[in-house]
Amino acid sequence: MVKNPELLIVGGGSAGMAAALSARKSGIQDILILETDPYLGGVLRQCIHTGFGLQTFGEDLTGPEYAGRYQDMMEEEKIPYLLNTPVLEILPDLTVLAISRTEGYLELHPKAIVAATGCRERSAGTIAIPGTRPAGVLTAGTAQRYINIEGYHAGREVVILGSGDIGLIMARRLTLEGAHVKCVAELMPKSGGLTRNIVQCLEDFDIPLLLSTTVAEIHGKERVTGVTLAPVDENLKPILEKSWYVACDTLLLSVGLVPETELFSAAGAEIERGNGLKVDEKLMTSIPGLFGCGNVVKVHDLVDRVSRQGELAGRYAAEYILGGK
Amino acid sequence: MEDVIIIGGGVIGCMTMRYLSAYKLKVSLIESHSDLASGATMANSAIVHAGYDPVPGTQKAYFNVRGAELYKTVSRELDFLYKPLASLVVAFNGDEMEHVEKLYHRGLENGVPDLHIANQAELRELEPNISPEAKGALVAASAGITEPWGAAISAAENAMDNGAGLILGEKVIGIEKIGEGFVVRTDKKEYKARTVVNAAGVYSDKIHDMLLPPAFTITPRLGQYYLLDRKTVGLVNHTLFACPSKVGKGVLVSPSVHDKLLVGPDAKVVADRDLTMTDAEGLAFVRENAGRFLKDPLPMNLNIRTFAGIRPTPSTDDFMVGKTEMPGFYQAAGVESPGLASAPAIGSYLADEIARDLGAEKKSDFNPIRRPQIRLNRLSEAEKREWIGRDSRYASIVCKCEKVSEAEIVDAIHRNAGATTVKGVKKRVGAGFGRCQGGFCQPVVVNILARELGIPKDQVKYDDEGSEILVGKVK
Numbered sequence: 098m099v100k101n102p103e104l105l106i107v108g109g110g111s112a113g114m115a116a117a118l119s120a121r122k123s124g125i126q127d128i129l130i131l132e133t134d135p136y137l138g139g140v141l142r143q144c145i146h147t148g149f150g151l152q153t154f155g156e157d158l159t160g161p162e163y164a165g166r167y168q169d170m171m172e173e174e175k176i177p178y179l180l181n182t183p184v185l186e187i188l189p190d191l192t193v194l195a196i197s198r199t200e201g202y203l204e205l206h207p208k209a210i211v212a213a214t215g216c217r218e219r220s221a222g223t224i225a226i227p228g229t230r231p232a233g234v235l236t237a238g239t240a241q242r243y244i245n246i247e248g249y250h251a252g253r254e255v256v257i258l259g260s261g262d263i264g265l266i267m268a269r270r271l272t273l274e275g276a277h278v279k280c281v282a283e284l285m286p287k288s289g290g291l292t293r294n295i296v297q298c299l300e301d302f303d304i305p306l307l308l309s310t311t312v313a314e315i316h317g318k319e320r321v322t323g324v325t326l327a328p329v330d331e332n333l334k335p336i337l338e339k340s341w342y343v344a345c346d347t348l349l350l351s352v353g354l355v356p357e358t359e360l361f362s363a364a365g366a367e368i369e370r371g372n373g374l375k376v377d378e379k380l381m382t383s384i385p386g387l388f389g390c391g392n393v394v395k396v397h398d399l400v401d402r403v404s405r406q407g408e409l410a411g412r413y414a415a416e417y418i419l420g421g422k
Numbered sequence: 423m424e425d426v427i428i429i430g431g432g433v434i435g436c437m438t439m440r441y442l443s444a445y446k447l448k449v450s451l452i453e454s455h456s457d458l459a460s461g462a463t464m465a466n467s468a469i470v471h472a473g474y475d476p477v478p479g480t481q482k483a484y485f486n487v488r489g490a491e492l493y494k495t496v497s498r499e500l501d502f503l504y505k506p507l508a509s510l511v512v513a514f515n516g517d518e519m520e521h522v523e524k525l526y527h528r529g530l531e532n533g534v535p536d537l538h539i540a541n542q543a544e545l546r547e548l549e550p551n552i553s554p555e556a557k558g559a560l561v562a563a564s565a566g567i568t569e570p571w572g573a574a575i576s577a578a579e580n581a582m583d584n585g586a587g588l589i590l591g592e593k594v595i596g597i598e599k600i601g602e603g604f605v606v607r608t609d610k611k612e613y614k615a616r617t618v619v620n621a622a623g624v625y626s627d628k629i630h631d632m633l634l635p636p637a638f639t640i641t642p643r644l645g646q647y648y649l650l651d652r653k654t655v656g657l658v659n660h661t662l663f664a665c666p667s668k669v670g671k672g673v674l675v676s677p678s679v680h681d682k683l684l685v686g687p688d689a690k691v692v693a694d695r696d697l698t699m700t701d702a703e704g705l706a707f708v709r710e711n712a713g714r715f716l717k718d719p720l721p722m723n724l725n726i727r728t729f730a731g732i733r734p735t736p737s738t739d740d741f742m743v744g745k746t747e748m749p750g751f752y753q754a755a756g757v758e759s760p761g762l763a764s765a766p767a768i769g770s771y772l773a774d775e776i777a778r779d780l781g782a783e784k785k786s787d788f789n790p791i792r793r794p795q796i797r798l799n800r801l802s803e804a805e806k807r808e809w810i811g812r813d814s815r816y817a818s819i820v821c822k823c824e825k826v827s828e829a830e831i832v833d834a835i836h837r838n839a840g841a842t843t844v845k846g847v848k849k850r851v852g853a854g855f856g857r858c859q860g861g862f863c864q865p866v867v868v869n870i871l872a873r874e875l876g877i878p879k880d881q882v883k884y885d886d887e888g889s890e891i892l893v894g895k896v897k
Contacts, residue, residue, distance in 0.1 A: 133822060183819040194803070196817040202807040220859035222727030225648070229699045230729065232884035232891050236861045247865055249879055249892040274896055318697060319888035335702075346893070359653075359857075 099179070099200050102129035103418050104411075105193055105207035107184050107360065110139025111400050112391025113213035114167040115407030116414070117176045120211075123415030129205075130178035131195055137171070137178065138164030139215055140238065141400065143245045146266055148293070152401035163400060187364040191386050209386045209414040212366075212374060213407060214357040216392040218263070224352055226258075228315030228325075237263040237351040244274060252347025256324050257281040258312050260288035260295070262398065264351025269298035271349075278302075279343055282310040282326055284333055284352075291398060312348065313340050321346055354396040361387065369395075379413040380406070388414045424448050424587075426776055427606050427615040429594050429629055431455070432463040433574040433762055434754045435621035437769025440500075440577035443584035444790070445773065445782040450587035450615075451578065452594060452608060456886045457846045458578050458839060459571035461623045462761070464849075465647070465698060465731025467687065468570055468678055469661055471760040472509055472562035474529030474537060481741040483532040485764035485771070490564055491535075492766035499790045500580055502572035503679040509565035509661040510540070510548065512556050512715050518665040522560045529562065536563035551657055551716045565661060569679050570762050571849045575839055577769070580792040582838035584785070589613075591887065594622075597632040604633075604750065617750040617776055624695040624734040626742075626755035633751050638742065640756060641735045642695045645687025646704040648712070651724040651857050654683045662715045673711040675720065680824070680855060685712045685720065687731070698730040726857045733758045743768050744775060752776060796833070797851075799825040820870070821863040823856025828870060835874045842875060844868060845885040868892070 104125050106113045109132030117128050136142055141149070144160025151157060154166065171178070182197035193205040218236040233252055240251045241263065253276050257264045260283040268278045281299060286309050288295055299306050307326070313335040314325040323344040327335035356373040358366070367375040367383040373396070374382050374389040381388050390410035391403040426442055428435045431453030442449045453460070470493050476482035497504030513519045522539060529537045540559050545552055548561070582588055592608035597618060606613045622629040627640040655677065664672025676684045688704040705728055713719035736742065736756025741764070743754045752775065754768050761768075776782075796809055798816055809816045815829035834841045834850035841847045844854070847867050854860030854867065868891055872879040880892040 133819065181818060183822065183825075185825065196806065196810055196819070198814045198817045201810050201814075201817065202803070217858045218861050220726070220857075220861055222649070222859045223725060223857075225700070225705055225725060225728040227700045227702045227705060229697065232889040235864070239861050239864060242865050243892060244896055247869070247879065247892075248896045250894050250896060251892055253893055313702070315699075319884075319886050320890070362653075 099129070099203055099205070101206050103127040103208045104211065104414055105205055106130045106211045106213055107193075108132065108139065108213035108215060109137040109178055109180070110213060110215050110391070111141060111164065111167065111403045112215065112393070112407035112410070113211065114171055115404040116211045116213055116390055116411035118167070118170055118174060119408040119411030120415045121174050121176060123412045125415045125418060128176050130176065131182045131184055132178060132180050133183040135180050137168050137180070143242045145245050146270070149400050152399070153404055167404070184360060187360055189365045189384060208418045209388065211410050211414050212361050212382070212387060212389040212393050213391050214360060214393045216354040216356045216396050218350070219353040219355055221350055224350070226312050226315055229317055231315070231317040231319055231321050233317065233321035233347045234315060235347070235349065237261070237267045237349050240349055241267055241270065244270060250274065250276065252276060252349075254279065254345040255347045255349055256312070256326075256343055256345045257349045257351060259283065259351035259353070260290045260306060261351040261353060262290045262294050264349065265290045265294040265298040267349060267351070268304050269302060272302050272304065278304050279345060280305045280307050282307045282312060284311045284329060285309070311335055313337060315348060321348055324348055354392065356393045356396065358393055361389070361393075380410045381413065381417070386417060423603065424450050424613060424615040425780060425782070426450070426617050426619060427452060427604070427613055428619040428621055429606070430621035430623055430626075431458040431574065431578065431590070432461050432621065432623050433459065433570055433577070433765040434623070434757050434768055435619070436574040436577040436581070437765045438619055438621060438754065438772045439581040439586050441770045441773030442776065443581035443586045444784055444788040445777040446785055447777065447780065447782045449581065450589060450613070452589045452592055452606070452613070454591070454593035456591045456883070457843060457849070458590075459574040459849060460885070462731060462733050463570045463574050465729050466570060466645070466733065466759070466762060467674060467676060468567055468684060469509065469676060469762070470504070470566035470568055471763040472529065472537070472565040473532050473534045473760065473763070474525045474560065474562055476532065476760065478528060478531040481743050482760060482764070485741065485743065485767040486760040487533050489764040489767035490566065492770070493566055493568065493763070496766045497568065497573070500573070500576035500792045501794045502576040503569040504566055505568070505679055506566045507660060507677065509562045509663060510545070511560040511663045511665060512545070512552070513558050513665055514555055515557065519557055521665045522558065525560050534562065534564060537561070549659055549662070551718070553715055553717055556715065567661065567676060567679050568762070573765065575850060576792050578839040579837055580790070583792065584788055588839055594629065597629070599633060599748065602750070616780065617752060619772060619776070620751070620753035620755055623757070624732055626734060626753065626757070630753060630755055633748055634746060638756060639737045641737070642692050643733050643735045644690045644692045644698065644730050645733065646700050646708055646728065646730045647684055647686030648705070648708055648722060648725045649678070649727045649729070650683040650685065650721070651726050652681045654721060654724055655681050657716070657720065658683060664714060673708055673714070675712065675715060680852060682726070683720070685722070695732065698732050700728050700730045704730070726859060741768070743771065796830060798827045798830060820866045821853035821856060823858050824852045826851050826853040831867065831870050832874055835871065842871070843883045843885050844871065844891060847871065864891070
């Protein structure tokens with residue numbers, strides 16, 4: 098039987114684990130993390146490349162290693178968590194409704210909540226690319242999961258749209274596994290990815306980065322057979338007269354990340370213009386006692402910064418509870 | 423020897439199959455795609471029209487009004503998603519108010535119940551976000567919204583529960599009349615039947631011409647849509663139509679049964695009857711015309727998907743439902759809009775005709791009720807507790823956006839007319855229908871399909887033959 102925790106953390110990724118640890122350090126004994134997936138660590142689990150932890154641990158770790166460090170600290174502190182436990186609804190009075198395979202239907206009444214649900218990828222549907230809707234169009238993160246967790250290739254001849262960091266990382270990952278990444282097209286005149294990723298993931302593998310270029314059409318009935326690429330004008334509209342066709346069986350999208358705020362906005366929490374949860378200087382949302390940290394507040398480019406914000410949110414949530422407010 | 427072979431597994435073919443399965447007849451349905459509801463049924467406005475639009479005296483008028491009425495019972499029997507929801511035809515000026523009057527009288531003539539004309543004040547009450555320039559509207563309270571593929575698939579499942587057969591992935595390439603019956607040849611096999619029903623949608627002219635001299639043609643027309651995130655729910659409370667203008671028929675906005683907003687379509691004649699693709703021009707048309715009804719522009723940036731659907735526009739301007747001049751050959755050809763609304767009425771009509779011609783009686787043990795489909799995201803708290811207690815897989819959420827559980831997916835795979843593909847799962851339970859469009863759940867759905875069907879993961883298909891999602895193991 099799950100009893101009501103003082104502090105409930107929604108999401109057991111890098112933000113949620115850091116929040117739990119720092120709340121414990123700040124004097125909160127009674128903490129519970131609810132995690133949808135069957136493991137802690139969130140998306141870090143599929144990020145088998147390095148580049149994590151330089152700020153936090155002074156070491157260059159892989160995603161699973163970084164998550165593992167936090168998991169170890171959680172075990173040491175004996176912080177309880179429930180896996181396979183999605184939160185269905187949060188009410189403005191901080192009632193949390195969740196379901197769990199082991200615990201059944203849960204109704205919890207914590208004194209404070211930390212929102213740490215991270216973000217999702219923008220999908221092909223969102224960016225409304227003209228053309229067909231065949232198999233072989235997927236987000237970079239989904240392809241990353243297929244290759245790193247499931248052990249399967251999602252494609253052989255690949256065009257990547259968007260030069261966000263996941264797209265860049267996947268260009269290298271797919272190349273190393275024997276796929277042919279034909280190019281990375283970027284709508285903007287400049288890539289939004291980290292410079293180190295452009296160098297290490299594209300330049301080192303001679304993968305062309307086509308700036309101010311987009312996919313103007315997807316071709317193929319059952320499976321992608323190719324895409325039309327086109328340069329864009331100053332309004333980011335494709336110039337079709339200058340377009341060309343590239344044969345491929347896969348279109349990978351790395352076109353941005355969106356904070357997963359819906360659970361909290363449904364409870365009435367305000368949203369910032371950049372689509373993340375609106376928080377004050379103490380990381381509290383517009384709902385008293387609901388705090389936010391990590392990518393659900395703002396999409397961060399480094400996990401170390403996510404953890405740092407998680408730590409702060411955990412501490413502020415602890416102060417809120419101990420202050421008896 | 424079958425008593426009836428139905429060609430085409432869209433909503434028309436499936437509803438016909440379902441009503442035929444009430445009779446002591448051996449019925450099979452042949453569908454060329456790997457799943458039911460893969461043509462016009464898959465992508466359309468999902469509206470059960472009230473019936474004020476068709477010209478009085480036409481088959482469209484007859485079947486539409488009866489079909490709209492039948493939805494109330496058939497959706498309960500088959501447990502597919504349907505919600506009564508008034509349609510509004512919004513007028514912005516005197517000319518358009520005249521058009522609304524015309525539709526009102528046409529509706530009365532067609533026998534449409536619960537029609538009235540709302541003045542500006544009432545319109546604002548019904549739709550607080552309506553443009554201040556809107557003058558009034560036709561209100562058709564007998565209209566509704568539904569899940570077209572759900573209607574088709576649940577009808578086929580119920581028919582199969584009552585003994586009907588389903589043949590998927592075979593394309594009919596020839597039909598011959600031999601003696602009193604027919605030989606239907608597909609790209610894989612041959613079937614004998616006493617009667618044949620042509621419900622082949624965009625191919626209904628081709629099927630017709632296999633047995634009879636050409637009498638009509640089907641023009642494939644494509645319509646493109648935007649689907650907006652559930653955050654937009656409440657911006658529009660009813661299905662809103664524009665009055666047709668010089669520029670065209672106008673773009674509709676409608677809530678969907680999945681708590682999203684559907685915006686579209688445009689209309690474009692195309693050559694390829696199978697290739698449903700969007701284009702920049704059509705999408706721009708929909709975007710630009712989307713907000714015409716409302717005070718503020720629709721937040722089109724909240725779209726989660728764009729898609730295109732095909733409709734079979736007949737040269738005759740009307741449905742061709744019923745007997746043909748060849749005894750034993752029946753058809754539901756040229757069924758464009760309001761075909762979805764008409765489907766149960768067409769199915770029931772054809773079934774009764776065929777049964778009478780074949781002298782078939784009703785089965786005493788026909789079960790019109792499809793085993794209810796548990797939809798976790800629509801259950802009350804007490805019901806959730808109950809179902810999770812019965813099967814812990816109801817607590818295992820696969821699709822986070824739409825809150826679809828593993829138990830629902832497994833059930834959808836093992837039912838009659840069950841899901842065998844990722845898109846099949848999406849059609850039946852809505853996994854992948856939400857804002858991430860399967861980004862999170864597709865790998866899990868692939869794993870569940872592979873496990874339940876006993877196939878390797880890289881043989882799991884998105885939809886038709888050749889649409890495998892994975893292309894081999896990592897070495």
